Amino acid sequence: MKRINLIAAIMVVCITAGCSQNRWQVRDSSPVDLDVSDSTPTSAVPVEDQTPYISLVSATDDLADENAAATAEPQVVHSVPAGMSLADFESLAYSNNPSIRELAATTQKAAGFRNQVGLKANPIVGYQATQLADRNTDQHVAFVEQEFVTGGKLELNRRVLNEAVRAQLLELEAQKLRVSTDIRVKFYEALAAQRRIQLISDFQSVTTKGIEVADSRIEAGEGTRIDTLQATVQKNEVDLALQQSQIQFDAAWRGLVALTGTSHMEPTTLIGELPRQMEAKDWAYLSSTIVNSSPEYSAAQTRVAQARAALQRHGVQATPNITVQFGAGVDNSTNNGMMNFQVGAPIPVFNKNQGNICAAQAEFCRASIEVQRIQKSIEARLAEVSRDYDSALAAVTKYGREILPNAAESLKLAEQAYEAGETSFVQVLVARRTYFDSNLQFVQAQSQLAQASSKVDGYVLTGGLDAVADNSGDDSLRGLTFSQQ
Structure with a gap:
């Protein structure tokens, strides 16, 4: 009985040692904290326009005052203090956009796999009894068994998964740029719609005044029904343009809110300016710069490094691991203690990992392409x-x-000619419409320029809500390390 108690004590000590080792490994393999919600992607500062627009407001009571308003100095349009800026939307998106949060989670996932594939094998603690049916000849042994990994497989496992973590971090950076670019494109689209609403609202007073002037000319016997109809058509077109611009603004606003990943937000004034001028770009130089600096391109290069590390890892898979077993116990037939020692290793005769090596070579080729x-x-x-x-x-x-x-000078001359009786009222309406359309086309061109510039700043990465790829990997390399069959 004392001998059996001795064996039990040995097993308790071995199990306790194994548990202590396991607790240390759990603490060591906790996932890396990758807090990426507050970081922002590298991109250029959005352009700002300090040059005012030409005002279309006409607070006149007659054509002479309208002419004076058309030729007045441009008025500065000040930013509304209450509202949301581009930076506000970007800040919301970096914290709430689901694609960014999803990629942050896959990065944590890759970090967990990286820790897992480098862990050593747990020791095996056991008890063995022989000749139990043969009285006084039974043997009782407590043993400890450990598999030792050779060829640096665990370190190579970590190297492969470390490249996967690096690639995921670069993919996360690229996704932030995608979100940022989409936010900027939608912001400038909404800002242009807001600016068109302002211009059209200003011009509505001019068209309303035009109808009044046309009616008064008919009452005075100087005008015709054509003048009134033309003025009415112009006002209806302006009203329709205002309605369409409001629809465009509302749609762009909803797109902005969706990209931020937040719940419904009521539309408010956008704080920002559309560019009035920019410099021409050297596209050949910019092409090489963007390619070399793009996180999308860097992530692809990191995948090549991961494939190279995987190929190196599979190359040492056939190196046999060594399993060592040590046991100690008692032999009742001799009434003496006993010790056993055993060493074993698989012989790579049939399985030399040739299939995985071939697949790893193909993956390296694919990643390079x-x-x-x-x-x-x-x-x-x-x-x-x-x-x-x-x-x-x-x-x-x-x-x-x-x-x-x-267009401004043409409107001025048309109104002067009309006052002098040298042209018809219809010509004044045409000049006004030309001036109005030119301002709207100018805003549209500014919006397109700002959106194109945003894409350049964002390394031509778009798709802030597209499905993201989960390339975090898995822990299969660790299973491969300890199978060897």
Whole structure:
């Protein structure tokens, strides 16, 4: 009985040691805290326009006062203090956008797998009894067994999964840029709609006054029904443009709220300015810069490093692990103690991991080609953005320097000619409509320029709510390490 108690005591000590080791490993393998909600992607500062628009407001009671208003100096449109800026939307999106939160979770997941694949095998503690039916010849042994990994497999496992974590962090950075770009594009779309609403609202008073003037000319016997109809048509078109602009603003606002990942928010004034001018870009230089700096491209390169590490890992899989067993106990037939020692290793005769090595080589080839594909994809997207940017820049420059000044001067001359009786009222309406349309087209060009510039700043990454890929990996390498069969 004393001998059996001795064996039981040995097993308790071994189990206690194993549990202590396991508790240490759990503390060591806790997931890495990857708090990424407050970080922001690298991008250019949004452009601001300090140049005022030409006011379309006409607070006149006759055509002479309307002419004076049309030729007045441009008025500065001040930002409304209450409202939301671009930075407000971006801040909300970085904390609440579901795609960002999802990628942050997959990054934590990859970090957990990285820790798991590098853990050592747990020791095996057991008890063995032989010849129990043969009285006084029974043997009782307590043993400890441990498998020792060779070839640096555990370190190579960690290296493979460490590249997966790095790639996930870069994917997270790329997703933040996608969200930021989409936020900026929608913001400038909504800001342009808001600006059009302001312009149209200002011009409504002019069209209303035009109808009144046309009616008064008919009463005075100087005008015709055509003048009234033309003025009415112009006012109806302006009213329709206001309605459509309001619809565009509401839709863009809903898009902004969706991108932030927040619940419903009531529309409010947007604080910001549309660009009036920008510099031309060297697209050849910018193409190489964006490709080399893009987190999307860097993530693809990291996947190549991960595939290379995986190929190296599979290359040492056939190196046999060594299993060592040590036991101690008593032999009742001799009334003496006894010790056993055992060493074993699998012989890689049939399974030399040749299939996984072949697959790893193919994956390395695929990952290398994927880098080339992403590079060409970035270049193709940048080509489209360069077209939009240059076209919008040409329009903004042309409207700002020539078309808007000429439209304002044309309106001024038409109203002066009408006052002098040298032209009809219809010509005044035409000049007003040209001036009005030119201002709306200018706003549209500004919006397109701001959106194209936002895409360039965001490394031509879009899709802030698209499905994200989970490339966090798994812990299969650890199972492969200890199977070897």
